[in-house]
Every structure is written in C-alpha cells, then in structure tokens.
Amino acid sequence: MEEIIENTESNSGNEQDNFNYPAKPAFIEKNNQSIIKTLGAILVYFVLFYFLFERNIAYIAAILLVILIHELGHLAAMKFYKYSNVKIFILPLIGAFTTGKKQVVSQWQMSMIILAGPVPGILIAWLLFFINQDLNNSTLKMLANSFLFINLFNLLPIFPLDGGRLLETIFFNQNHLIRIIFGGLSIIILSFIFIFTNPILLIVPAMIGFELFNEHKNQKIREYLQSEKINYQLDYNQLSDKNYWLIRDCILFSFAKKYNGIKPGLYQYSLAEPILIQHVRGVLQTNFMADLKTLKTIIVVAIYMISFIIPIIIYRLHF
Secondary structure, three states, X not given: OOOOOOOOOOOOOXXXXXXXXXXXXXXXXXXXXXXXXXXXXXXXXXXXXXXXXXXXXXXXXXXXXXXXXHHHHHHHHHHHOOOEEEEEEEEOOOEEEEEEEOOEEEHHHHHHHHHOOHHHHHHHHHHHHHHHHHHOOHHHHHHHHHHHHHHHHHOOOOOOOHHHHHHHHHHHOOOHHHHHHHHHHHHHHHHHHHHHHOHHHHHHHHHHHHHHHHHHHHHHHHHHHHHOOOOOOOOHHHOOHHHHHHHHHHHHHHOOOOOOXXXXXXXXXXXXHHHHHHHHHHHOOOEEEOOOOHXXXXXXXXXXXXXXXXXXXXXXXXX
C-alpha cells in the first residue's frame, strides 16, 4: 500500500468552514498486492522458522500451507461480501492476517468472515484423517494435525485470535471499556502460554499491548470529536478539509512524543504527513451494523461450538 501526498480540491463540508484550511492531502491506495513481497515474506518466514524452531522442511511447509489456506478462507469471504482492497499479509514467526475495506460493516458478515478462516481448515483436517486411516502415512498425519491444531488454536476466545475477534464482534464490539479489559486479559493469557511454550512469541502480547494503548488514546480523540459534533464514522475520502486538520491537531496533542516537532494549529504539510494520514484514517471508523438478531446469533455460536469443542472431544476419544 502506498500513499501519495498532493493538493486536492475540497470535496465535502461547507465552503465557508473550509476557507481557512488547506486542502487535505489525498490518500491513494494501490489495489494490487506485490507477489514479490508476498513470496519474500514467505521465504523470511521459512528461514526464521527453520533456524529458530524446527529444521524439518516438510513440517515448515505444512505450517505455511495451513496458514495460507486459513487466510485464503478469510479472503474469499471478504470478496464474497464485496470488501475492497483485500490483501493477505505474512508476518514472519507470527503468522498472517487479511485486511479489507468496507464502509458499512455488518455484524453477521464479519462473523462469517472470521469463521471462514478456521472452519475450512478443521474440515480439511478431518478429511486428511479419514484418508490416512488406511494409508497410515506419517507425513499425512502430521499435515492433518497441523490443520487441526493451528485452526483450533485460532478459535480460542482470546484477542487477536479468530475466537476472540468473534466474541468481540458478537457481544461487545461497540463497548470500548470491555474491549480494553478483554484485550488486557488476552495479553495475560497469551503471555502465560508463550512463556511455557515459546518465549520468542512473547512479542505477540507486547504488540497487542502497544496496539491497545494506541487504540485507547484514539478512542479519547473520538470522544472529543463526538462532543464537538464532528462525524468520524466515515471514509477518509468523505472527510472535509477542515475536519482533517482538526483531527490531525487532536492526534498531535495526544501523541506529542511520536510527532515531536510538528506543531498543532500550524496547517502545513510535513514530512510525516503520510504517517499522519494513516493515523487520521485509524481514528475514523466505519459504520457498524448490529444485525445479529437472536436466530443469527444462535447460528454463529453453534458453528463456533461445533467447530471448536466437537473436534477436541473426537480427537481425545480416537487418537
């Protein structure tokens, strides 16, 4: 994704309100995802995993295959629900994530997108177990276990795993305080898991903590904008020139150390403008449509429970 800063004409808001404000910088996204970058990230993932964890090439290839199929499930669901600029990002040692953009986010659609990652992987695992009953092939068994356990791990009700994101989407997406508490508990749980399994992965809860801290400060900015009756539930392209600079000022006050040297109230482009554009976009939120009524909630929870609990019971009984 690349940003290009340029002067643009004011595209929204009252002309008189925008009279004293420069045109906001334009944000242009490239929809094409670089294959070279993706392959490079996969290669880095492979090398780091090989030297730090496991020198079994077949096992590393299986892990990468499971992760890619998992993310392709999210990607396919996003495409089905008409998300734009859908991309998969590979994070060496950590995993991968899929992003997309939509102006109105449906609670039902988001639930289906989240489940589209782990559920197909679990079904593939059981298919491989069934095929391997007569073959008794150790590599096939290892691949089936990889599909099963990685996707079951992702269904744990811990943020930012799929299970935690689903729990948040269903019950408290709009409650900032509960989201912060849930995030804090997730950090504690993940820290205990990684301390006793793989201390290198403690970087994950550390990153979550940093993200929660920044999100809390962004929420304070949103509360101020709401008190000033400034709409932040819109797309960057819909943002008026005036409100861009006002939100930018709020960010500069709240993140003074990060943007040291850039003065609020001075409406001039800076060298850090591409980063500020991204931060303004981070403060803006899409509209959240709470369309999970009783029946749909039961369906989503049932899919989750069947996908998570039943495989564990079957595996303990038969393996």
